[in-house]
Amino acid sequence: MTETVTPKEPNREPIKSSEIDPKFKYELSRIHGSEKLLKCFQCGTCTSDCPVARYSDSYRPRQIIRMAQLGLKDRILNSDTLWLCAACFTCTDRCPQDVEVASVIRVLRNLAAEKGCVPLVFKEQAASVLESGYAYKIPELRIKKRETVGLPPLPKGNPENIRKALKGVKFAENIEKGREPK
Amino acid sequence: MSSKYLIFLGCAIPYRVSAFEISARKILSKLDVELVEMPEFNCCGLPLDPVSHEMMLILAARNLALAEQQGLNIITLCPGCAGTLKKVNKILKEDKMLREQINGHLKESGLEFKGTVTTKHLIQVLMEDVGLEKIKSAVVRPLTMLKVAEHNGCHILRPKEYIGFDDPEDPQTLKTLIEATGATCLDYMDETECCGAPSVGVSDKVALQLARDKLNHVKMVDAEALITICPFCHIMYDTNELRIEKMFSEVYGIPILHYPQLLGLAMGLTPEELAFNELRVNASKLLKHVTEGA
Numbered sequence: 001m002t003e004t005v006t007p008k009e010p011n012r013e014p015i016k017s018s019e020i021d022p023k024f025k026y027e028l029s030r031i032h033g034s035e036k037l038l039k040c041f042q043c044g045t046c047t048s049d050c051p052v053a054r055y056s057d058s059y060r061p062r063q064i065i066r067m068a069q070l071g072l073k074d075r076i077l078n079s080d081t082l083w084l085c086a087a088c089f090t091c092t093d094r095c096p097q098d099v100e101v102a103s104v105i106r107v108l109r110n111l112a113a114e115k116g117c118v119p120l121v122f123k124e125q126a127a128s129v130l131e132s133g134y135a136y137k138i139p140e141l142r143i144k145k146r147e148t149v150g151l152p153p154l155p156k157g158n159p160e161n162i163r164k165a166l167k168g169v170k171f172a173e174n175i176e177k178g179r180e181p182k
Numbered sequence: 183m184s185s186k187y188l189i190f191l192g193c194a195i196p197y198r199v200s201a202f203e204i205s206a207r208k209i210l211s212k213l214d215v216e217l218v219e220m221p222e223f224n225c226c227g228l229p230l231d232p233v234s235h236e237m238m239l240i241l242a243a244r245n246l247a248l249a250e251q252q253g254l255n256i257i258t259l260c261p262g263c264a265g266t267l268k269k270v271n272k273i274l275k276e277d278k279m280l281r282e283q284i285n286g287h288l289k290e291s292g293l294e295f296k297g298t299v300t301t302k303h304l305i306q307v308l309m310e311d312v313g314l315e316k317i318k319s320a321v322v323r324p325l326t327m328l329k330v331a332e333h334n335g336c337h338i339l340r341p342k343e344y345i346g347f348d349d350p351e352d353p354q355t356l357k358t359l360i361e362a363t364g365a366t367c368l369d370y371m372d373e374t375e376c377c378g379a380p381s382v383g384v385s386d387k388v389a390l391q392l393a394r395d396k397l398n399h400v401k402m403v404d405a406e407a408l409i410t411i412c413p414f415c416h417i418m419y420d421t422n423e424l425r426i427e428k429m430f431s432e433v434y435g436i437p438i439l440h441y442p443q444l445l446g447l448a449m450g451l452t453p454e455e456l457a458f459n460e461l462r463v464n465a466s467k468l469l470k471h472v473t474e475g476a
Contacts, residue, residue, distance in 0.1 A: 033235065051375055083232075086380040087336075088380070107235070119384055125229045133225065134196070149457070154196050155220060165288055166237060168287070171230075
């Protein structure tokens with residue numbers, strides 16, 4: 001079974017004032033997707049409607065939002081549970097305060113990824129996009145088989161152009177660096 | 183009304199869900215929808231949004247710019263691709279600064295996003311452009327003997343603000359399209375719940391539990407098949423059905439059909455033409471029911 005993330009018990013250590021970044025919430029409020037973070041009043045609609053929270057002992061969107069408001073930056077960004085969101089957007093659509101919860105989670109994940117905290121599956125997909133244009137390595141056999149089942153050939157990608165377009169994108173460049181030395 | 187589209191295949195379909203593509207192309211051709219292959223397209227961007235929103239925007243914008251060069255609107259089979267292309271089209275049209283920033287990335291390869299094409303998923307094209315009347319008149323073998331259930335999946339409907347299609351809380355399009363084949367579409371518990379696919383690779387345990395829930399609810403209403411319109415949802419239920427049965431000691435035997443396979447049957451196409459052989463969960467009982475009727 002693939003478990004690239006082993007959600008640990010959430011960190012329930014008492015909060016020390018030294019781990020609080022009081023400006024974190026403002027930093028988030030300026031990023032597209034998490035502008036409305038401060039409007040959350042902790043009603044819990046997101047968590048109660050979250051399909052993942054139903055089966056995970058640790059993933060609670062309301063808690064992540066509260067931690068972000070409090071400024072517990074490192075606790076959030078280092079936490080594996082951040083990666084459990086299935087991006088179904090139910091929380092976003094049902095939030096009575098229009099917080100766009102799933103987008104806030106996405107912003108937090110982007111920040112975690114910049115620090116290098118990211119499950120393997122995403123690195124693999126990014127590497128595949130840089131190499132072929134597709135998120136998965138489509139086997140040659142599959143591509144050949146298309147003809148025999150009456151499908152038109154798969155259009156050829158242009159990875160060179162894609163890599164050009166992704167110049168300056170930090171995450172893509174990190175993946176590219178990891179790809180080069182062979 | 184245009185009946186010519188650029189087909190955006192995305193990654194999951196050419197990777198492992200060819201039955202969806204085969205059957206969709208067959209029914210669209212019968213309904214006089216012309217498909218043009220999209221040259222040089224790349225991943226829509228959605229899988230990388232969690233790690234880099236900017237990367238997602240660039241990848242999506244590149245696809246849209248390529249389509250603009252062709253001057254054709256896009257049809258997708260994957261709701262994730264449709265949702266992403268719709269969303270990015272809207273975001274970049276509304277935000278001039280962001281548009282300029284993203285276009286800066288595309289410039290070197292001679293591309294520019296302008297916001298001149300629209301993207302629709304297969305079922306949106308069927309409902310809005312082909313039309314129910316035309317679909318109904320193409321039905322030569324009404325499937326009145328069948329009782330099935332539907333699974334829309336999330337990205338065809340959510341987030342509502344960007345997708346703007348059907349009602350995410352009580353979607354009707356797929357149901358109506360199923361009923362156009364003559365089959366009965368059953369209601370069941372938690373119909374709009376997520377299949378769990380995006381959690382695969384992060385926590386298979388959570389993902390499979392969600393898919394199990396769904397299959398349990400579908401079984402409860404005695405549906406003869408579950409009809410999907412998303413390659414990822416299909417993988418969750420079809421490819422993983424046996425795995426879920428084993429893991430949780432359940433027995434389902436519910437075939438998972440791509441909607442165009444169901445419609446194709448009603449249009450008189452054969453199971454071979456519709457690639458039924460590619461399904462993991464055997465559909466022979468359902469096919470027998472169709473052949474024998476009543």
